[in-house]
Amino acid sequence: MAFVPKPDELARIGHKPPRTGWMDTPVDFRRGTWCYAAKPKNLQALELPNPREWSPERADWKLPANWQEIILEGLRERLQRFRSLQIFMDICVRCGACADKCHYFIGSGDPKNMPVLRAELLRSVYRKNFTTAGKILGKMVGARDLSEDVLKEWFYYFFQCSECRRCSVFCPYGIDTAEITMIARELLNLVGCNIDWVAAPVANCFRTGNHLGLQPHAIKDMIEFAVEDIEKITGVKVEPTFNRKGAEILFVTPSGDLFADPGTYTLMGYLMLFHELGLDYTWSTYASDGGNFGLFTSHEMMKRLNAKIYAEARRLGVKWILGGECGHMWRVINQYMDTLNGPADFLEEPVSPITGTRFEHARTTKMVHITEFTADLIEQNKLNLAPERNEHCRVTFHDSCNPSRSMGLLEEPRYILKKVCRHFYEMPENTIREQTFCCGSGGGLNADENMEMRLRGGLPRANAVRYVHEKHGVNTLACICAIDRAALPPLMDYWVPGVEVSGVHELVGNALVMKGEKKRTSDLRGRPLPDPHTAFGGAIEE
Amino acid sequence: MGIGFSLLLIMALLLAVFFGAGVLGWHLLFGVVIPYAAATIFLFGIIYRVVKWGRAPIPFRIPTTCGQQKSLPWIKPSRIDNPSSAAGVIGRLALEVLLFRSLFRNTKAELRDGPRLAYHWEKWLWLGGLLFHWSFLTIFLRHLRFFTEPVPSFVSFIEGVDGFLRVGVQALYITDILILVAVTYLFWRRVVIPQVRYISLPADYFPLFLILSLAFSGVLMRYFFRVDVSAVKELTMGLVTFHPRIPEGIGVIFYIHLFFVSVLFVYFPYSKMMHLAGIFLSPTRNLANNSRACRHINPWNYPVKVHTYEEYEEEFRGKMREAGIPLEKECG
Ligand code: SF4
Ligand code: SF4
Numbered sequence: 001m002a003f004v005p006k007p008d009e010l011a012r013i014g015h016k017p018p019r020t021g022w023m024d025t026p027v028d029f030r031r032g033t034w035c036y037a038a039k040p041k042n043l044q045a046l047e048l049p050n051p052r053e054w055s056p057e058r059a060d061w062k063l064p065a066n067w068q069e070i071i072l073e074g075l076r077e078r079l080q081r082f083r084s085l086q087i088f089m090d091i092c093v094r095c096g097a098c099a100d101k102c103h104y105f106i107g108s109g110d111p112k113n114m115p116v117l118r119a120e121l122l123r124s125v126y127r128k129n130f131t132t133a134g135k136i137l138g139k140m141v142g143a144r145d146l147s148e149d150v151l152k153e154w155f156y157y158f159f160q161c162s163e164c165r166r167c168s169v170f171c172p173y174g175i176d177t178a179e180i181t182m183i184a185r186e187l188l189n190l191v192g193c194n195i196d197w198v199a200a201p202v203a204n205c206f207r208t209g210n211h212l213g214l215q216p217h218a219i220k221d222m223i224e225f226a227v228e229d230i231e232k233i234t235g236v237k238v239e240p241t242f243n244r245k246g247a248e249i250l251f252v253t254p255s256g257d258l259f260a261d262p263g264t265y266t267l268m269g270y271l272m273l274f275h276e277l278g279l280d281y282t283w284s285t286y287a288s289d290g291g292n293f294g295l296f297t298s299h300e301m302m303k304r305l306n307a308k309i310y311a312e313a314r315r316l317g318v319k320w321i322l323g324g325e326c327g328h329m330w331r332v333i334n335q336y337m338d339t340l341n342g343p344a345d346f347l348e349e350p351v352s353p354i355t356g357t358r359f360e361h362a363r364t365t366k367m368v369h370i371t372e373f374t375a376d377l378i379e380q381n382k383l384n385l386a387p388e389r390n391e392h393c394r395v396t397f398h399d400s401c402n403p404s405r406s407m408g409l410l411e412e413p414r415y416i417l418k419k420v421c422r423h424f425y426e427m428p429e430n431t432i433r434e435q436t437f438c439c440g441s442g443g444g445l446n447a448d449e450n451m452e453m454r455l456r457g458g459l460p461r462a463n464a465v466r467y468v469h470e471k472h473g474v475n476t477l478a479c480i481c482a483i484d485r486a487a488l489p490p491l492m493d494y495w496v497p498g499v500e501v502s503g504v505h506e507l508v509g510n511a512l513v514m515k516g517e518k519k520r521t522s523d524l525r526g527r528p529l530p531d532p533h534t535a536f537g538g539a540i541e542e
Numbered sequence: 543m544g545i546g547f548s549l550l551l552i553m554a555l556l557l558a559v560f561f562g563a564g565v566l567g568w569h570l571l572f573g574v575v576i577p578y579a580a581a582t583i584f585l586f587g588i589i590y591r592v593v594k595w596g597r598a599p600i601p602f603r604i605p606t607t608c609g610q611q612k613s614l615p616w617i618k619p620s621r622i623d624n625p626s627s628a629a630g631v632i633g634r635l636a637l638e639v640l641l642f643r644s645l646f647r648n649t650k651a652e653l654r655d656g657p658r659l660a661y662h663w664e665k666w667l668w669l670g671g672l673l674f675h676w677s678f679l680t681i682f683l684r685h686l687r688f689f690t691e692p693v694p695s696f697v698s699f700i701e702g703v704d705g706f707l708r709v710g711v712q713a714l715y716i717t718d719i720l721i722l723v724a725v726t727y728l729f730w731r732r733v734v735i736p737q738v739r740y741i742s743l744p745a746d747y748f749p750l751f752l753i754l755s756l757a758f759s760g761v762l763m764r765y766f767f768r769v770d771v772s773a774v775k776e777l778t779m780g781l782v783t784f785h786p787r788i789p790e791g792i793g794v795i796f797y798i799h800l801f802f803v804s805v806l807f808v809y810f811p812y813s814k815m816m817h818l819a820g821i822f823l824s825p826t827r828n829l830a831n832n833s834r835a836c837r838h839i840n841p842w843n844y845p846v847k848v849h850t851y852e853e854y855e856e857e858f859r860g861k862m863r864e865a866g867i868p869l870e871k872e873c874g
Contacts, residue, residue, distance in 0.1 A: 017736055087825070093814045096667075099737045099738070099741075100651040111740055132812065140547065142745060172671070174826035175824070209849075216862045243867050286851050300846055308851070315851055315870075338834070338837050339601070339603065339839065339840050340840070342837055361613045361835050362835065376614055406604070406606070407831070408831060415617070433609075434608040434609060434623070459657065463658065
């Protein structure tokens with residue numbers, strides 16, 4: 001892991017802006033705060049422009065000779081395509097209400113991490129080139145030329161925004177800096193300035209169907225590992241199928257859950273639940289990731305990666321699609337998929353085969369979130385649950401940015417958690433639901449080399465966890481996102497040691513009483529189950 | 543830099559009108575020509591901007607959802623903060639425009655030792671903004687008295703309510719005081735809060751000073767240097783009926799006031815003040831979160847290069863066969 005200062009050092013954050021104005025303060029590429037440049041082979045695989053070896057640290061970024069022209073032309077095109085961009089460029093009043101709402105600003109104190117100033121980085125160039133006032137009055141109205149320094153600043157700060165949309169909740173006009181970041185990243189991509197942590201997964205995903213580049217046999221192997229573990233713990237052998245034509249439901253989840261702890265425990269939860277229900281579903285090795293780092297690259301790339309889901313559903317002849325626990329995947333599905341790659345008129349309006357519930361709210365996209373599906377099962381009393389098997393978990397819930405602010409999936413996971421766990425505590429009000437704080441690593445920024453910035457950005461989230469950890473002894477941070485499951489464990493270890501991260505369906509798996517199961521002695525992680533009589537006092541203090 | 547420059551600009555404008563209307567007596571210019579020109583620019587400028595925005599498509603449905611979605615029937619959706627219908631959207635916009643719903647959420651983050659983050663109650667910006675905008679609207683409506691004959695009853699009603707305080711025989715309009723206080727507060731916070739000061743441009747100070755000067759000249763005219771109200775009304779009625787007249791005996795203070803209004807009109811369409819219209823068009827606020835239930839069409843959606851299943855199977859066929867994963871083409 002990259003060098004990271006100690007927590008008490010990192011926490012010394014000054015929020016006072018520097019003496020020099022922001023236009024006169026050049027960006028400093030200090031290690032630990034930025035991500036490595038995209039490797040040429042990944043850009044080539046996607047046929048993206050200007051593949052080359054380069055590093056943000058060096059003076060020469062090897063830009064094409066007419067790079068300014070390319071960017072300004074790209075900006076002109078996008079102004080015509082997105083009303084959002086025009087409005088957001090024109091109406092900010094710089095009231096500053098969004099300033100201290102960004103986790104990166106709170107954690108770094110860098111004024112250009114205030115959403116308003118992040119947006120001004122692009123707005124200043126827009127004004128200079130696309131508004132009369134900007135052309136004539138220049139700096140007076142906050143306009144400036146597009147220089148190489150400006151481009152470098154864009155790269156640094158637009159890859160220091162996790163596209164979490166928290167700022168947009170507080171802005172009186174709903175100005176969404178995530179939208180501005182998305183478009184700024186598109187512009188950066190036009191001249192070959194992406195980060196490898198985004199470009200590599202995208203290249204993988206394009207070829208193999210998933211970000212990790214898992215090939216079909218490897219996917220099957222990994223899921224079969226989970227099948228073995230389930231058998232060891234429960235005595236029940238679950239039997240998933242792959243690329244099976246004629247299944248009723250196609251299940252798509254982020255590939256991260258196949259690959260590493262603690263995501264794999266969530267995977268076990270899914271497998272157990274589907275087996276117990278006798279669900280007629282299939283995995284796909286082709287549509288093997290619902291996650292979509294295309295969202296962090298460009299609208300076009302998002303569409304290119306997303307296309308496989310409907311294509312596979314059509315090929316396999318399923319009726320509808322069920323989606324696993326993932327944050328940004330659900331932004332794409334809820335707000336983009338049907339528009340990008342629909343209409344999905346070859347699918348049927350989703351109906352739960354167990355309860356008969358029609359998921360009317362998903363009638364055109366035909367994709368249902370797993371917590372919507374499970375909450376319905378529990379409400380209709382279709383699951384036999386033993387919440388005492390989660391007695392050792394004192395749980396709080398982290399709302400992932402996208403399901404909360406681009407969807408509003410707030411109650412479903414909470415309902416499930418309260419049914420499968422006995423000890424559930426909310427974090428403080430202004431850190432959950434639509435005001436939730438990012439894990440600090442969203443937006444494709446969960447690389448290793450920018451660990452310091454991730455820990456800074458994760459500070460507000462960690463702080464809220466620490467509050468319930470100290471007050472209620474919370475030791476389990478539940479979430480519905482694969483990036484969270486990768487990003488929150490190091491964040492917890494750094495700021496709040498003693499808190500584990502788990503998926504909601506891991507906890508469902510623990511509590512789910514399966515037909516023909518043996519007496520369970522451990523949870524899905526292999527931790528011994530607490531004795532119901534001495535219950536959880538013992539488990540907490542150890 | 544921003545403050546000084548903006549102040550200078552205001553001074554220059556003041557001098558110009560004082561000299562022009564007061565000393566040289568160019569009443570026709572300041573009383574008729576400039577106001578007409580300003581109103582024209584205002585009107586066409588706003589139309590131009592809104593049409594320009596309106597012509598850009600909304601490719602995706604991207605509301606910022608600030609409450610529970612509408613999903614399962616037994617989960618209570620948040621109809622306004624996460625609207626799924628047109629009625630919900632109208633409600634959301636109404637709350638946003640009339641009561642500044644989003645700004646009301648504002649808090650102030652503070653980092654203490656520990657580290658420990660605290661989020662404080664901070665509604666002053668909301669309150670200041672609300673008072674300013676509502677006062678401005680009330681004053682604007684009150685001024686309709688000068689542009690209508692007979693004066694509609696709602697204008698008199700607003701005057702009555704606004705002027706319930708009396709100083710002697712004269713009504714003291716509460717909004718006159720509020721607007722001065724609110725604008726002063728908005729300026730004060732811009733200077734005092736380091737982050738806000740850091741992001742402030744001359745283009746942020748100038749409109750504040752302009753509105754302050756406008757309100758101040760109005761107050762001076764109404765409470766201190768009384769002008770001949772019937773002469774003023776003769777002039778303003780002339781303007782709206784397109785029979786401009788310049789009655790004698792209107793003090794220079796009136797021309798100053800009118801000139802600041804004109805400057806505001808000219809400045810408006812080219813500045814951030816367009817948020818007045820923009821808020822109605824903001825895609826994160828004026829769309830329903832129903833894209834899973836009703837298909838949203840992107841007018842410029844174009845085909846892209848994808849990696850098809852056939853290409854995928856072609857590459858991995860051997861490995862898939864070995865792993866026992868079903869294939870489309872067994873051999874190849
Ligand atoms: S809250 Fe909105 S209007 Fe205010 S500074 Fe931020 S983006 Fe601009
Ligand atoms: S979207 Fe999130 S990360 Fe980006 S500026 Fe807004 S609050 Fe910060």
